[in-house]
Amino acid sequence: xxxxxxxxxxxxxxxxxxxxxxxxxxxxxxxxxxxxxxxxxxxxxxxxxxxxxxxxxxxxxxxxxxxxxxxxxxxxxxxxxxxxxxxxxxxxxxxxxxxxxxxxxxxxxxxxxxxxxxxxxxxxxxxxxxxxxxxxxxxxxxxxxxxxxxxxxxxxxxxxxxxxxxxxxxxxxxxxxxxxxxxxxxxxxxxxxxxxxxxxxxxxxxxxxxxxxxxxxxxxxxxxxxxxxxxxxxxxxxxxxxxxxxxxxxxxxxxxxxxxxxxxxxxxxxxxxxxxxxxxxxxxxxxxxxxxxxxxxxxxxxxxxxxxxxxxx
Amino acid sequence: xxxxxxxxxxxxxxxxxxxxxxxxxxxxxxxxxxxxxxxxxxxxxxxxxxxxxxxxxxxxxxxxxxxxxxxxxxxxxxxxxxxxxxxxxxxxxxxxxxxxxxxxxxxxxxxxxxxxxxxxxxxxxxxxxxxxxxxxxxxxxxxxxxxxxxxxxxxxxxxxxxxxxxxxxxxxxxxxxxxxxxxxxxxxxxxxxxxxxxxxxxxxxxxxxxxxxxxxxxxxxxxxxxxxxxxxxxxxxxxxxxxxxxxxxxxxxxxxxxxxxxxxxxxxxxxxxxxxxxxxxxxxxxxxxxxxxxxxxxxxxxxxxxxxxxxxxxxxxxxxxxxxxxxxxx
Numbered sequence: 001x002x003x004x005x006x007x008x009x010x011x012x013x014x015x016x017x018x019x020x021x022x023x024x025x026x027x028x029x030x031x032x033x034x035x036x037x038x039x040x041x042x043x044x045x046x047x048x049x050x051x052x053x054x055x056x057x058x059x060x061x062x063x064x065x066x067x068x069x070x071x072x073x074x075x076x077x078x079x080x081x082x083x084x085x086x087x088x089x090x091x092x093x094x095x096x097x098x099x100x101x102x103x104x105x106x107x108x109x110x111x112x113x114x115x116x117x118x119x120x121x122x123x124x125x126x127x128x129x130x131x132x133x134x135x136x137x138x139x140x141x142x143x144x145x146x147x148x149x150x151x152x153x154x155x156x157x158x159x160x161x162x163x164x165x166x167x168x169x170x171x172x173x174x175x176x177x178x179x180x181x182x183x184x185x186x187x188x189x190x191x192x193x194x195x196x197x198x199x200x201x202x203x204x205x206x207x208x209x210x211x212x213x214x215x216x217x218x219x220x221x222x223x224x225x226x227x228x229x230x231x232x233x234x235x236x237x238x239x240x241x242x243x244x245x246x247x248x249x250x251x252x253x254x255x256x257x258x259x260x261x262x263x264x265x266x267x268x269x270x271x272x273x274x275x276x277x278x279x280x281x282x283x284x285x286x287x288x289x290x291x292x293x294x295x296x297x298x299x300x301x302x303x304x305x306x307x308x309x310x311x312x313x
Numbered sequence: 314x315x316x317x318x319x320x321x322x323x324x325x326x327x328x329x330x331x332x333x334x335x336x337x338x339x340x341x342x343x344x345x346x347x348x349x350x351x352x353x354x355x356x357x358x359x360x361x362x363x364x365x366x367x368x369x370x371x372x373x374x375x376x377x378x379x380x381x382x383x384x385x386x387x388x389x390x391x392x393x394x395x396x397x398x399x400x401x402x403x404x405x406x407x408x409x410x411x412x413x414x415x416x417x418x419x420x421x422x423x424x425x426x427x428x429x430x431x432x433x434x435x436x437x438x439x440x441x442x443x444x445x446x447x448x449x450x451x452x453x454x455x456x457x458x459x460x461x462x463x464x465x466x467x468x469x470x471x472x473x474x475x476x477x478x479x480x481x482x483x484x485x486x487x488x489x490x491x492x493x494x495x496x497x498x499x500x501x502x503x504x505x506x507x508x509x510x511x512x513x514x515x516x517x518x519x520x521x522x523x524x525x526x527x528x529x530x531x532x533x534x535x536x537x538x539x540x541x542x543x544x545x546x547x548x549x550x551x552x553x554x555x556x557x558x559x560x561x562x563x564x565x566x567x568x569x570x571x572x573x574x575x576x577x578x579x580x581x582x583x584x585x586x587x588x589x590x591x592x593x594x595x596x597x598x599x600x601x602x603x604x605x606x607x608x609x610x611x612x613x614x615x616x617x618x619x620x621x622x623x624x625x626x627x628x629x630x631x632x633x634x635x636x637x638x639x640x641x642x643x
Contacts, residue, residue: 206421210486212379214436215409228426304470305425 075275099260103246106183118195140189149182167256198230239295243287326385347550360541413487419479423471430467477508
């Protein structure tokens with residue numbers, strides 16, 4: 001197991017290098033510059049380029065990035081908060097923390113609601129409960145986040161005035177409600193659908209009949225035998241979901257005015273703030289890679305038949 | 314046989330499955346088990362044979378109420394556990410200790426996420442058979458050893474075993490609750506021929522040791538003849554003939570049994586060449602729309618007009634040799 005994890009981490013470093021390379025060169029092929037404004041003169045742009053080393057050949061710039069990242073130096077913001085270290089912007093100003101807070105809540109909601117709803121639908125297969133859940137989850141998967149978020153905002157903040165319009169820095173529990181619902185709604189529905197399908201598959205397996213022959217109660221058959229055997233597709237979905245949900249959503253953060261990482265990332269692309277684009281991409285990639293590793297290890301835990309690698313015998 | 318005690322009395326047992334019709338067709342009913350009456354005596358092995366889809370497995374599962382019967386009655390050891398007319402449907406939990414089943418596909422019937430110890434132990438827990446943890450693990454080791462496995466195997470998962478070993482786990486699991494009656498639902502048909510005999514012999518040894526009663530379901534008549542005291546032959550949800558194993562083999566009286574028997578290979582070319590083979594034509598009809606009268610009349614080489622109209626009665630033709638055929642009444 002330990003050898004396997006070390007191997008995977010080594011592969012992860014290589015993956016991140018590739019991602020950095022692709023991001024760097026793509027970002028530089030987009031026309032424009034962080035210093036280009038209506039007022040700026042060619043001389044000013046020239047000076048700024050020199051100051052931040054953007055006048056050097058791309059290869060040299062890329063090398064500098066890699067070397068600096070290896071030393072843990074993520075550079076300074078070029079435009080949005082000019083001169084401020086990127087590390088401080090991402091981790092020091094609470095942007096990432098805000099996104100993580102929302103993301104973790106949404107993830108918990110998605111898991112704690114999605115899986116039980118899926119089980120319920122499977123357990124009550126063919127009844128009106130199942131039908132109702134099927135309609136709800138299908139609608140939930142089809143509604144775009146911005147529609148849901150705007151509707152919630154109009155209904156609960158503007159008309160009913162129950163919840164704050166601006167969630168801001170999430171100072172009260174009320175500020176969490178709408179962003180978390182908007183972030184997790186799709187995933188609750190998707191997980192419920194996934195769980196229902198794989199649960200029905202598991203329920204029709206022979207070992208469920210064996211459990212019944214042993215005298216296991218129906219409730220326990222579902223919880224103990226069927227659920228454990230139907231979690232694999234859900235776990236597969238949860239890995240990348242966790243990585244993306246905690247790095248924030250542009251749509252949700254914009255609509256509820258949360259100054260989180262998701263929103264900041266999109267703004268950095270629009271502003272050509274190269275250092276922030278690079279740093280955010282690397283953070284997201286690291287998360288996705290780590291989550292995938294966690295998922296693979298989780299597979300092994302829920303299904304003993306899965307071996308992690310050929311050497312892991 | 315008559316002086317022996319009946320363990321199970323099954324009367325007019327029916328199990329129909331409703332299936333959704335395709336397209337605009339209405340719901341249809343599959344008559345998987347249709348009016349089966351049979352007695353099973355203490356300590357005997359009753360073999361059940363028939364083609365695929367004739368309802369053998371359904372009958373086995375309905376008897377121990379893994380499937381809820383559609384109608385009829387099941388009496389276990391003098392106590393009715395199901396009677397559709399008297400509206401009796403006993404709670405099965407106490408009977409799950411007395412009646413167990415060994416399934417056909419050993420690998421699919423063991424939960425892949427549980428260790429062998431957990432699989433066997435779960436049954437012990439449900440019926441609160443062991444009072445302490447030490448007793449529980451002791452009992453698990455005992456059971457595994459009884460079926461020819463080691464106690465160390467209890468921490469392994471089912472996929473780490475071969476098919477034959479998996480079936481042994483399935484048997485240990487069934488034996489865990491100290492049952493009196495076991496439905497062996499084609500326990501060897503998923504196994505290699507080389508392992509089949511081991512498992513059959515083990516089942517026989519366990520029966521002698523523990524005084525078990527078996528309902529042994531199989532489509533291989535030679536295996537059934539080897540292990541059974543009596544044999545029942547099923548065709549399209551009906552029992553068409555039952556007799557003592559030797560009698561049925563020597564003297565089959567129902568035309569369907571005759572054709573089955575004539576298909577059993579005899580390891581002597583002279584006899585094989587000399588004997589008359591009855592070859593059954595066509596496929597087994599659909600149990601959704603079974604033929605009228607005697608269900609076998611569409612394929613019976615001796616069928617008469619009457620067979621199409623009337624359902625034959627299941628009667629004793631001497632010495633406990635039962636059959637359902639109009640031709641025998643003459």
